[in-house]
Amino acid sequence: MAQRETITVKAGLRENRGKNDAGRLRRAGMVPVTVYGGDAEPVAAAASLAELAAILRTETGHNTIFKLDVEGVGVSDVMFHDRQIDPVRGRLVHADLRRIVKGQKIEVTVDLVLVGEPIGVKEQGGHLEHILREIEIECEPLNIPEKIEADVSGLHANEPLHVSDLKVPEGVTFVTAGETVVATVGFIKDETEQVSDTPTEPEVIGKGKKED
Numbered sequence: 001m002a003q004r005e006t007i008t009v010k011a012g013l014r015e016n017r018g019k020n021d022a023g024r025l026r027r028a029g030m031v032p033v034t035v036y037g038g039d040a041e042p043v044a045a046a047a048s049l050a051e052l053a054a055i056l057r058t059e060t061g062h063n064t065i066f067k068l069d070v071e072g073v074g075v076s077d078v079m080f081h082d083r084q085i086d087p088v089r090g091r092l093v094h095a096d097l098r099r100i101v102k103g104q105k106i107e108v109t110v111d112l113v114l115v116g117e118p119i120g121v122k123e124q125g126g127h128l129e130h131i132l133r134e135i136e137i138e139c140e141p142l143n144i145p146e147k148i149e150a151d152v153s154g155l156h157a158n159e160p161l162h163v164s165d166l167k168v169p170e171g172v173t174f175v176t177a178g179e180t181v182v183a184t185v186g187f188i189k190d191e192t193e194q195v196s197d198t199p200t201e202p203e204v205i206g207k208g209k210k211e212d
Contacts, residue, residue: 007055007066011047013073022094031092035068035078038099045070053092056080063108063144065100076100079141100141107138107175110145112182116153120185126157132182135163136175143171150182160184 014021014032022032031049036042047068055064062080069075077100084094098106112135120126135148150166164178 007064008075009047009051009055009066009068011045011068011070013070014044014046026093031095033068033095033097035070035076035097035099037081038076038101040076040099043070043073045073047095049092052095056083056092059146060144063110063146065141065144068097077141103140105138105140107136108144109134109136111147113147113149114152114183115149116151118152118155118185120155120157120159124157124185125187126185127188128152128155129184129186130182131184132163132176132180137172138175139172143169145169145172152183155183155185157185157187 011033014025025032025046026049029049030046031052033045033047033052034042035045045068055066056062058064062083065077065079067075068078078097079100080095081098082096083092085091086093112132114128114130118126118128121128137144137148148166148169150161152161155161161182161184162178163174163176163180163182166174166182168174
């Protein structure tokens with residue numbers, strides 16, 4: 001696994017925790033955050049929206065481990081545990097950050113990516129259906145993979161690929177149930193209108209009163 005870039009975000013303690021204070025912070029380009037976990041007490045702080053948003057846009061996204069330097073408290077290795085997004089503006093408005101404890105495993109969700117071209121598509125004319133796009137795993141924070149790859153090249157038509165069929169990276173345990181379907185190769189149904197086999201009585205034209 002490639003060594004990850006060290007990111008440090010500076011934060012200040014929050015003296016007040018009301019809605020008015022949170023609104024003032026957001027107008028100033030800051031985000032209220034709560035830091036918890038490990039052997040320390042929870043800390044209410046405020047960090048730069050721009051810096052936190054930049055972390056969420058990286059390849060590792062919400063699974064990125066970074067250093068949070070809270071003035072008067074110190075530096076902790078943290079990662080996103082939960083976050084609130086403004087549904088209208090699409091802007092981060094609050095985040096819960098979890099302290100990372102060395103040697104302690106955590107459960108996270110990572111992207112599940114399909115690789116390869118299935119036999120069922122290449123030779124049998126089927127259509128690949130990607131069903132499971134994220135998978136829940138357990139591992140130490142520093143071992144969190146950017147993604148899990150699922151090789152579908154050997155998949156035949158009407159044959160599902162399950163979580164139990166995937167290759168498990170070293171140091172990682174799958175939490176998602178093994179029988180969960182990841183992908184399958186199916187066929188697109190022909191929706192052409194079918195003509196009924198029921199015979200119909202021919203229409204009689206000009207049938208009327210018989211001429212005397």
